[in-house]
Amino acid sequence: MSNAVIDKSAVAGDAPRPGLKQPRLPKWTPIGLALISVGLGCGIGVAGDLSSKTQWGLIAALLFVLISFTLTTKVEGSRQAKDKLATSLIWVCFLLAVIPLVSLIWETVDRGRTVLDGYFLGHSMEGVQTILPGGGVYHAIIGTLEQVGIATAIAAPIGLLTAVYLVEYGRGKLAKAVTFFVDVMTGVPSIVAGLFILTFWIIILDFDYSGFAGAMALAILMMPIVVRSTEEMLKLVPNELREASLALGVPKWRTILKVVLPTAIGGIITGVMLAVARIAGESAPIMLLVFGATGINNNPFDGAQSSLPYYVYEQWQLGNDASYNRAWAAALVLIAFVMILNLLARGIARWKAPKSGR
Amino acid sequence: MKTDIEPTSPTEPPALASSRGTGRIGDKVFLGLSRGSGILLLVIMAAIAAFLTVRAVSAISDDHGNFLTTFEWNTSSRPMVFGIAVLVYGTIVSSIIAMLIAVPVAVGIALFISHYAPRRLATPVAYVIDLLAAVPSIVYGLWGALFLVPHLTGLYKWLDDYLGWTKIFEYNDGTPRSLFTVGILLAIMIIPIVTSVSREVFRQVPQMHEEAALALGATRWEVIRMSVLPFGRSGIISASMLGLGRALGETMAVATVLSPNYLINASLLDPGGGTFAQNIASHFKEADGPARDALIASGLVLFVITLLVNGAARLIIARRKEYSGAAA
Amino acid sequence: MAKRIDVSGLTAYYGTHKAIEDISMTVEPRSVTAFIGPSGCGKSTFLRTLNRMHEVTPGGRVEGKVMLDDENLYATGVDPVSVRRTVGMVFQRPNPFPTMSIFENVAAGLKLNGSYKKSELEGIVEKSLKGANLWNEVKDRLNKPGAGLSGGQQQRLCIARAIAVEPQVLLMDEPCSALDPISTLAIEDLIGELKERFTIVIVTHNMQQAARVSDRTAFFNLAGVGQPGKLIEIDETERIFSNPSVQATEDYISGRFG
Numbered sequence: 026m027s028n029a030v031i032d033k034s035a036v037a038g039d040a041p042r043p044g045l046k047q048p049r050l051p052k053w054t055p056i057g058l059a060l061i062s063v064g065l066g067c068g069i070g071v072a073g074d075l076s077s078k079t080q081w082g083l084i085a086a087l088l089f090v091l092i093s094f095t096l097t098t099k100v101e102g103s104r105q106a107k108d109k110l111a112t113s114l115i116w117v118c119f120l121l122a123v124i125p126l127v128s129l130i131w132e133t134v135d136r137g138r139t140v141l142d143g144y145f146l147g148h149s150m151e152g153v154q155t156i157l158p159g160g161g162v163y164h165a166i167i168g169t170l171e172q173v174g175i176a177t178a179i180a181a182p183i184g185l186l187t188a189v190y191l192v193e194y195g196r197g198k199l200a201k202a203v204t205f206f207v208d209v210m211t212g213v214p215s216i217v218a219g220l221f222i223l224t225f226w227i228i229i230l231d232f233d234y235s236g237f238a239g240a241m242a243l244a245i246l247m248m249p250i251v252v253r254s255t256e257e258m259l260k261l262v263p264n265e266l267r268e269a270s271l272a273l274g275v276p277k278w279r280t281i282l283k284v285v286l287p288t289a290i291g292g293i294i295t296g297v298m299l300a301v302a303r304i305a306g307e308s309a310p311i312m313l314l315v316f317g318a319t320g321i322n323n324n325p326f327d328g329a330q331s332s333l334p335y336y337v338y339e340q341w342q343l344g345n346d347a348s349y350n351r352a353w354a355a356a357l358v359l360i361a362f363v364m365i366l367n368l369l370a371r372g373i374a375r376w377k378a379p380k381s382g383r
Numbered sequence: 384m385k386t387d388i389e390p391t392s393p394t395e396p397p398a399l400a401s402s403r404g405t406g407r408i409g410d411k412v413f414l415g416l417s418r419g420s421g422i423l424l425l426v427i428m429a430a431i432a433a434f435l436t437v438r439a440v441s442a443i444s445d446d447h448g449n450f451l452t453t454f455e456w457n458t459s460s461r462p463m464v465f466g467i468a469v470l471v472y473g474t475i476v477s478s479i480i481a482m483l484i485a486v487p488v489a490v491g492i493a494l495f496i497s498h499y500a501p502r503r504l505a506t507p508v509a510y511v512i513d514l515l516a517a518v519p520s521i522v523y524g525l526w527g528a529l530f531l532v533p534h535l536t537g538l539y540k541w542l543d544d545y546l547g548w549t550k551i552f553e554y555n556d557g558t559p560r561s562l563f564t565v566g567i568l569l570a571i572m573i574i575p576i577v578t579s580v581s582r583e584v585f586r587q588v589p590q591m592h593e594e595a596a597l598a599l600g601a602t603r604w605e606v607i608r609m610s611v612l613p614f615g616r617s618g619i620i621s622a623s624m625l626g627l628g629r630a631l632g633e634t635m636a637v638a639t640v641l642s643p644n645y646l647i648n649a650s651l652l653d654p655g656g657g658t659f660a661q662n663i664a665s666h667f668k669e670a671d672g673p674a675r676d677a678l679i680a681s682g683l684v685l686f687v688i689t690l691l692v693n694g695a696a697r698l699i700i701a702r703r704k705e706y707s708g709a710a711a
Numbered sequence: 712m713a714k715r716i717d718v719s720g721l722t723a724y725y726g727t728h729k730a731i732e733d734i735s736m737t738v739e740p741r742s743v744t745a746f747i748g749p750s751g752c753g754k755s756t757f758l759r760t761l762n763r764m765h766e767v768t769p770g771g772r773v774e775g776k777v778m779l780d781d782e783n784l785y786a787t788g789v790d791p792v793s794v795r796r797t798v799g800m801v802f803q804r805p806n807p808f809p810t811m812s813i814f815e816n817v818a819a820g821l822k823l824n825g826s827y828k829k830s831e832l833e834g835i836v837e838k839s840l841k842g843a844n845l846w847n848e849v850k851d852r853l854n855k856p857g858a859g860l861s862g863g864q865q866q867r868l869c870i871a872r873a874i875a876v877e878p879q880v881l882l883m884d885e886p887c888s889a890l891d892p893i894s895t896l897a898i899e900d901l902i903g904e905l906k907e908r909f910t911i912v913i914v915t916h917n918m919q920q921a922a923r924v925s926d927r928t929a930f931f932n933l934a935g936v937g938q939p940g941k942l943i944e945i946d947e948t949e950r951i952f953s954n955p956s957v958q959a960t961e962d963y964i965s966g967r968f969g
Contacts, residue, residue, distance in 0.1 A: 045782045045789045045797065080541055104602055104823070105790075111604035115499050118491025119508075122578075125571045126515050129526045183420045190417035203421040205697065206428050212625070212693035213686065214632020216660045217431065220682040224434040228675070245427060252424070278413035299517070306519020309634035309660065313667060334521040338635055341525055349529065356522045367517050502769060591806040595869070597767060599820035599876060600796025609819060613810035 048100050055093065055113070062089035082124075086117045130360075137357030140350045146358070151320040158347045162355050164321040168330035169362075172236045172315065173305050175325060176243035181297050183244075184251025191252070192259040193281055210249040218245040219310030227314065234316040236325030239332070242310035247300045254296025258289040291373055298370035302363045308334035333359045435683040442676035450680065456645050456662065458674035465677050467684055472647050473562055473656035474685070477637070478630040480566025480651070481573060486623050488570070489577035496578075497585040498607060509582060516575035524639035527568040528560075532640060535559045535567070539652045554652040560642040563651040565658070568640050569633060573626035580625060584618025585611055617700045624696030628689050634660035659685040713740035713910040714780045714797075714879040716761060721775030722939075723753070723760050725768065730756045732939035734775075736929060738880075743902060743911045745921035745948065748931030749963065753940025754914045757931070758882050761912065762798035763791040779879065796824065799878035799909075803885040805865030807857030807872070814853040816868055820876040835875055842908075843871035844901050863894020870901065874909070881905065883913040887920065899924050918964060922952050930960045 066085025090113050097106035145161040153160035187207070191200055222242040226232050262285050270280040286293070311317070316329040317339055331339075333355055340352035443450050445463055453466025496509045536559055543554035592610040601609060612619075637658050643665060644655040657665075663678045670678060716738040723731045731753035738744045746754040759765040760773050763784060777784040784794050807816045817836045821827055827835070836853070840846040845867040849860070857868050866886055873881060883902070887895040902924045905911060915921050921928050929945035944957050955961050 045779070045784065045793050046786065047788070047790050047793060049788055049790065080538060104605070104792075108602035108604040111607070112499060115491045115495045118488045119495045119500075122488050122492055122571075122574050125531070126511075126575070128530065129515075129518070129523065129571075132526055132530050133522060183423060186417040186420035187424055190414075190421045194414055194417060195421070199418070199421065203424060206425055208697055209690055209693045210424065210428060212628035212632075212689045213431070214628075214634070214660060214689055216632060216634045216663055217435075217682050217686045217689070220663070220679050221431040221434055223675075224438050224679060225430065228438065228672075229434070245431075248424060248427075276407070276410050278409045281413065302517050306517075306521065308519070308521045309664060312635075312664060334519050334635070337521045337525055338639070341528065341639055352525055356519075356525050359519055360522060363517050363519060364514060367514055589806075591802055591804055592808060594764065594767070594800075594802060595806040595808065595872075596819070597764060598762065598795055598800035598802075599823065599872065600792050600794075601823055602792050605823055610808060613808070616810075 047102070047105075050097065050100050054096070058093050058096070059089055062086070062092060086121070089113060090117065133353060133356050133360060136350070136353035137355075139354070141354040141357055145351075145354055149319065149321045153319070155343045155348055156345045158350065160351065162333065162336055162351075162358060164318065165331040165333045165336035165355065166358070167321060167323060168236055168311075168315065168318075168325075168332040169305060169334075171323075171325040172240045172243060172311070172330070172332055173301055175237060175240035176247055176304055177297065177301055179241065179244040180247035180251055180300070184248045184297075184300075185255055185293065187248070187252045188255035188259060189281060189286075191256055193277070193285065207249045207252045210245075211253065213245070214309075215242070215246055215307045216309040216313070218242045219313035221245070222310070223313050233327070234314060234329050235327060236315055236322075236330040239311045239315040239330075240325065242314055243304040243307060246307060246310075247304050250300040250303060251297055254299065255289075255293050258292030258296065259285060261292070262288045291376065295370045295374040298366050298373070302366040302370070305363055305366070306334050306359060308332070308338050311335040312338070333362070431686065432683075435679055435686060438676045439680035439683045442673065442680040445673055446677070454646065456657075456666070456677075458666070458670065458677045463673060463677060467659070467681050469645050469647055470657055470659045470662050470681060471684075473565075474631060474658040474660075474688070476651065476656070477562045477565040477569060477658055478627060480563060481569035481630045482623065482627055484567065484570035485573045485577055485626055486619075489574045489622070489626070490581055490619060492574070492578045493581035493585055494607060494611070496582050498603065498611065512575050512578050512582075516579050518575075520572060520633055521635045521639075523568060523572045524636035527564070527636060527640040531568060532558060532560055532564060535564055539563075542652065550649045551651055553650040555650075557654045558642070559652060560640055560654045561650075561652050562641070562648070562656045565637050565641050566651075568636055569630040572633065572636060573629050576629065577622045577626040580622035581615065581619050584615040584622070588614045621696055621700050624692060624699075627692055631689055631692065632660055632685060633658075634664050637661040638664040659688075713908065715740045715778075716880060716910065716912075717776075717778040718761075719776045719778075721757070721760060721773065721777060723756050723765055723774075724770070724772045726770035728937075729939040731760075731931075732941055734942045736942060736945050738910060738912055739927065740910045741906055741908070742926040743906045743913060743924050744945075745925035745928045746912065746914045746931060747916075747918060747921050747928060747963075748940070748943075749933070750916075751936070751940070752931040752933045754929075754931045755884055756940070757942075758884055758912060758914050759800075761880070761882055762800055763794045764800065766791065796820075796876060797878055798880040798882060799873035799876065800882045801866070801869050801873055801884065801886050804889050805862055805869050807860075807865050807868050809856065809858045811857060812854045813849050813857045813860070813868060816857040817871050817875050819872060824876065836871075839871040839875035840868075842874050842905070843867040844897060844904075845871055861894070863890050863897055866890060866894065866898060867901065870898075870905075874905070878909065880910040880912065883911065885914050885916060888916060895920070918952075922948060928952070930955070930957075930963065932959055932963070 062085045065088050066081045069084050070081035090110065093113055094106055094110045097109045140158065147163050148161035149164035150160040187203065191204060195203070219242045222238055226238050226241065227234065232238065266284055266288060267280055270284045271277065311332045312335055315332060315335070317335050318329040318331050322328055322330045337352050337355045337359065340348040340355065446465055447462040448455060448464040448466050450466055452468050453464060454468055455464050455466060457464045492512065496505045500508060539554040539559050542552045546552035547554065588611050592614060593606050596606040596609040638661045641656065641661055642654045643657040643661060645657055646655050648655045659681050663682055666674070666678055719735045721734045722729060734757060746758065748754050756765060761777060765771045765773055773785060779797065783789070808819060811819065814836055817839050818832050821832065821835060837846060840849065845864060848864060857865065860868060887898050890898065899920065902911060902913065913925065925948045927945060928948040928951040930943045930951065931940050932943045933940040943959055944955065946956070951960060952964060955964065
């Protein structure tokens with residue numbers, strides 16, 4: 026019987042079974058090929074008089090992929106070659122993407138630090154001639170902190186309660202609708218949120234430009250993010266905990282407040298902080314609603330303010346070297362602010378993880 | 384007993400004794416608050432649509448051009464003449480370019496992190512990518528305008544030399560503040576977020592599916608094709624849609640990089656064109672009442688487009704879930 | 712079709728942790744060899760070294776020799792991919808590809824190895840499903856997802872998938888532990904039939920199962936938590952269960968520990 030089986034499979038187009046050992050390219054091949062391709066890429070770049078180093082890189086990458094594909098097909102067979110091709114393409118993807126991202130960070134840090142100092146952080150642009158060096162971001166920092174703070178004060182409770190509703194109470198059509206529209210809301214462009222507050226608050230209710238108006242738009246952007254992350258965290262709280270508390274006769278709302286939320290609090294805070302980091306970088310609604318100002322305005326409810334991302338945009342628009350320097354420096358401050366929030370948030374998540382993760 | 388339970392809402396634990404008044408009132412208040420928040424979210428979404436529509440209608444009735452087909456955005460003259468044709472074109476083209484570049488690269492990086500990179504490299508790379516997803520768009524804009532744009536001339540010349548005959552890649556030595564540049568910048572901006580989401584999905588591929596493929600004698604790439612990508616497909620789609628949503632609505636980065644001229648260019652590399660969000664940002668400061676309404680009308684169109692994209696993404700994911708989630 | 716496995720001096724690590732130490736044994740072709748032993752004794756790890764699946768685990772690494780007839784699986788230049796094609800494996804939990812139909816699941820391994828005509832593919836799929844005693848239950852719904860089958864059927868589908876590529880050896884890692892008694896019986900019957908064609912190695916926690924299906928049984932044990940697992944003895948199943956030569960084996964089998 027077993028012989029018949031062998032014969033059948035042989036007829037079925039299976040080539041004679043290869044041994045376990047198959048010809049392999051030596052281990053150093055990829056590195057060797059990489060060096061050769063880079064060399065060739067540079068050679069072609071010089072010979073062809075190509076000005077952009079990006080092109081050299083692209084040519085080298087292309088050469089590497091082609092050479093290693095043909096070589097592997099010859100030596101190891103087409104399946105192995107496809108595997109190698111995928112591997113090299115994925116490495117190329119990684120390298121291609123890393124270059125601009127590293128450059129972004131590098132440029133910001135390198136150009137930003139030229140004017141970034143205590144004076145820059147402690148002064149506004151009041152009375153500064155825009156084409157001359159000097160001035161600072163103090164007013165923009167104040168604006169950002171106040172606007173983001175108000176937005177958080179609005180969005181965090183609403184987002185939190187909505188998440189509680191979805192996880193703890195939500196059944197039926199209303200919950201489905203809320204879930205769907207939270208997802209959709211995540212995709213609302215910031216400029217649209219800004220336009221909405223513009224129509225509603227400034228055009229129809231006839232209020233003036235203010236930090237508060239901007240904060241409302243930021244809150245709209247923040248709510249769905251908070252709902253999503255809080256929802257995820259609440260879902261991680263094991264049902265046994267809720268049941269244990271309910272079985273003791275504790276009312277549901279107290280169970281949620283005293284058992285569910287404290288268990289998930291680490292993750293919730295992380296989610297809120299990541300959301301704060303997200304909206305702190307938004308400039309479009311600020312432009313529509315807060316308008317931008319050169320001086321310090323500590324009152325977010327009255328009159329134009331500035332904000333860090335908007336400050337970057339303004340300084341870029343001025344289009345001279347001094348303002349470019351200020352723009353880079355402000356961008357660096359902004360990135361630092363966002364990164365610190367992110368790192369803190371992740372730190373909290375890790376610190377609280379074993380408790381809520383189980 | 385039964386008749387007693389029926390009328391109470393199923394969400395409340397059936398209380399035996401009505402004497403526990405505090406619990407019941409507390410429950411009601413809390414339920415009311417949380418349900419109210421959910422409803423508020425719906426109201427906000429409805430209000431965005433309603434308010435924008437009201438202003439948009441008034442603007443379109445003032446429009447002496449055709450809102451959909453006019454190749455002009457002249458809102459300072461009276462009567463106003465404006466149309467969104469160029470914006471639709473610019474927004475869609477730049478987003479498509481961004482997606483064509485970003486999605487394969489992002490999926491590649493996600494696979495790199497989850498399946499290819501040595502462990503010591505994978506963790507920090509994943510961490511850095513997550514952090515980059517948080518870099519504000521204005522910073523990308525600044526970098527795009529002051530660093531990326533000057534560095535693209537060489538590439539564009541090269542494209543022109545070899546592909547110029549297609550007209551699409553024709554390039555006439557201007558500063559390359561074009562839709563193609565916008566597409567590249569948008570791609571760079573959304574790569575981190577698409578990567579993060581895809582990687583999360585790839586990491587959730589059950590070990591046993593991968594081992595099933597391995598045990599059949601699959602190479603690493605075949606394992607990925609047989610088990611990782613099919614399992615992650617809906618995740619990749621949702622990640623891409625998330626990225627697309629960002630690309631469509633991105634304002635400041637586009638406004639800093641593009642030099643708008645309100646024309647549809649045959650060439651993607653030559654400066655010009657415009658997107659919805661960029662157009663609003665560029666015209667807002669000098670816009671008076673009616674001109675503002677015109678911008679709001681274009682904002683409404685952007686809102687509807689992003690709604691459709693997101694809704695479509697949700698539907699795809701919901702349908703996929705039933706199929707692939709069953710055995711997971 | 713079936714090959715003999717000859718293991719000598721095999722040690723496997725997870726990172727720095729030594730999971731199994733210095734194992735040597737011979738597995739006869741066309742027979743069923745069962746591995747038994749307490750949890751954590753390394754029997755599954757050892758099984759996974761026999762088709763080089765152990766090194767898939769991060770930090771997994773192996774020293775020693777595993778001869779498949781006259782070829783060493785761990786010799787330099789041996790491709791793990793071709794090893795796994797030669798040595799098939801069935802896992803503890805049934806793992807059909809969730810996005811593939813029943814037909815595609817069985818054909819999955821074949822499609823990797825070359826192009827087949829549709830009729831050939833259909834023939835092999837039918838033969839494999841028949842070989843796994845599943846054909847009659849699924850022949851009308853070959854295009855339905857494999858994940859829709861019951862646990863026992865899924866496991867037989869996985870066996871069909873493994874035998875479709877005509878391996879020399881079939882490794883089974885507790886193939887019945889996630890199944891109900893009736894499905895278990897079906898799989899055990901199937902193992903009895905498959906040993907006509909394949910060398911079968913099965914890890915099991917169930918000693919009755921080992922006694923029922925296997926020709927030879929190997930007993931693994933470990934000195935303590937964190938210690939590497941070792942092969943205590945391997946012998947005819949009948950002898951292991953009636954008159955083992957090592958006291959520890961007898962203790963384990965009679966339920967005095969483990």
